[in-house]
Structures are given as C-alpha cells and as structure tokens.
Amino acid sequence: MNEPAIVAHDLGKRYGRTWGLRDCTFEIGAGRVVGLVGPNGAGKSTLINLMAGLLRPSTGELRLLGEPVGPHVASSRVAYLDQRHSLYDTFRVADMLEAGRRLNQRWYAHDARDRLSELGIPLDRRIDELSGGQRAQVALALALATRPDLLILDEPVASLDPLARNEVMSALMGAKATRDCTIVLSSHIVSELERLCDYLVVLNRGQVRLAGDLDDLLDDHRLLHGPSSGVVDVEAGREVLSRHEEHGTARLLCRGRGPLPAGWRERPAGIDRLVRHYLAAPARPAGWTEAAA
Ligand SMILES: Nc1ncnc2c1ncn2[C@@H]1O[C@H](COP(=O)(O)OP(=O)(O)OP(=O)(O)O)[C@@H](O)[C@H]1O
Structure with a gap:
C-alpha cells in the first residue's frame, strides 16, 4: 500500500473577508x-x-493518510x-x-x-x-x-x-x-x-x-553568469527566473538544465536564494500545481 500521506485539492480557508489560504493543491508521498x-x-x-483538524476548509478538500480530514475523523x-x-x-x-x-x-x-x-x-x-x-x-x-x-x-x-x-x-x-x-x-x-x-x-x-522534492528543486535551480551576448542562447534551453545585467555581464537565476554558451559558468542557487525568489514572485494562477508547471 503506497497511499500519499497528504493530498490537498483546491484547499482554501477564509477568515471573514481574508483568505488565510487559497487554491492550495499538492500531493505528498508517505x-x-x-x-x-x-x-x-x-x-x-x-x-x-x-491538517490538524482544528479548522474546517472553506473550499476544496484535504486528505491525510487516505482519509478526509474533519472534526469527526480524529485519526x-x-x-x-x-x-x-x-x-x-x-x-x-x-x-x-x-x-x-x-x-x-x-x-x-x-x-x-x-x-x-x-x-x-x-x-x-x-x-x-x-x-x-x-x-x-x-x-x-x-x-x-x-x-x-x-x-x-x-x-x-x-x-x-x-x-x-x-x-x-x-x-x-x-x-x-x-x-x-x-x-x-x-x-x-x-x-x-x-x-x-x-x-x-x-x-x-x-x-x-x-x-517539490527538495533535492530536485536545488538541482534544477542554478545561478548562471557570463557575457550578456549569450543570454539569448541560455534562454533557449532554460526558464530564466530573474536577471541582472551590468557592464556586459549577466547574472541569471534559471530553472532547468541545458548546454552553456561559451564564457558562461553556473553554480547551484541554494535554498535561501530559491526561497527568496519564489516569495517575491507574483502569485500563481488559481489551480496551478508544481507538477503541471
Ligand atoms: N483567526 C483569524 N482571523 C482572521 N484572520 C486570520 C486568522 N488567522 C489567520 N488569519 C490571517 O490569515 C493569513 C494567514 O495567517 P497564518 O497565521 O496562517 O500565517 P502564518 O504563515 O502561520 O504566519 P506566522 O508565521 O506569523 O505564524 C494572515 O493574513 C492572517 O492575518
């Protein structure tokens, strides 16, 4: 039996007019x-x-260990x-x-x-x-x-x-x-x-x-730097999440792997930078999931 431990689908919680959580969809393995x-x-x-069953969802569904969470399902x-x-x-x-x-x-x-x-x-x-x-x-x-x-x-x-x-x-x-x-x-x-x-x-x-899986996320997010003239080639193979260009040199935060143009170097972005980027990024559209991205 290999049921996911946590499944959230379109989960949301509203406090009056404030959404504490919304459009939350993910599945996490045991x-x-x-x-x-x-x-x-x-x-x-x-x-x-x-998750602790202390609040009821305003929208969507949450299942833990294969069971819906609710006041009467104190597992x-x-x-x-x-x-x-x-x-x-x-x-x-x-x-x-x-x-x-x-x-x-x-x-x-x-x-x-x-x-x-x-x-x-x-x-x-x-x-x-x-x-x-x-x-x-x-x-x-x-x-x-x-x-x-x-x-x-x-x-x-x-x-x-x-x-x-x-x-x-x-x-x-x-x-x-x-x-x-x-x-x-x-x-x-x-x-x-x-x-x-x-x-x-x-x-x-x-x-x-x-x-997502932390190792995969860390592996997938890289800091690249090299001559600005090579940015177009980098963009062809990777998703550029952020860029900074100065004096003909570009520094990019990228997602995905691909060949590097001449004169370019890369290193892991690290968890702090990765988290900082996504905290600053605009909200995802409703229904967005990492798997579907
Ligand atoms: N009981 C409540 N009534 C009204 N709004 C609430 C209530 N609880 C949380 N909120 C609002 O929901 C949003 C999310 O709050 P939540 O406490 O879940 O955040 P958090 O990430 O745990 O923050 P912290 O790190 O400060 O504990 C915030 O805008 C907060 O003001």
Missing part, C-alpha cells in the same frame, strides 16, 4: 519530511491547523504539536505522560519514558520548572509516544534559543530515523528546514509558490 516555509501571515499555521495515526508546546504548567512530567495515556487510543509509554530518560528530563519535575527546550522535548516525546504515521509540527523551535533548537531538531531527526513516519513542520528559518526536510512547500500570502 515518509516525506515536509518543510513549510513562508513569512509572517503566509498561511503556514492555517494549513497546519487544517489516531496523526499527532500534532503546536507552537506553544501546550503542556499543563502545574503537572509533573509523569502526570503529562499519564494524561497522554488516557487521551490517546495508541500509546506507547515506554517510548516516552526512554526518550525522556535519555535526555535526562526527570519524570517528577514540574512542567513550569523545565527550560523552554525541555518543554519542547517533553511535548515531542508525548507526540511520538502515539507512534504517529503523520507528525505535524507548527514552528516547533520558534521560541527556543539556538542550542535548544538544535537539540529539538536533532531529536526529530533521530525519531525519523527510528520510525518511518511522514513529518510536516513549519518554520521561518529556511536553513533549519534544509537539514531535516526532503520536500519543500513555499507559501506566501496564502498561496503555494513552490512545492
């Missing part, structure tokens, strides 16, 4: 680690909340971790584990205990006595103890210092290595996603600007 990236207000939380195969790592401050860590056991159909207590013991987080410590990084680790341990097939994380490290960010991201990578689930996580920080993700979705102003 086992992927999906990075959702975009600036403030891009629609990341809206998409994540739709025990999906775990969700919100930005604030919602935990009860007055509980001890052990109480949170007990709450996890009672609230979840699928619950593997040893997974959580082993993980917290490895991290040196005592079970008798009160939640409000933990550091931000430890709280994030407890929340992650709770989510992973359900052995989800799909783990959804809304900016899981946004509130943490660089050291704690690194530790939580490493924990996530370790979890992925031991359990082949699909992971979706959002972030403002592109470099953070590059480490962990193998699929990228770039959102801006509520629309998907780019979606």
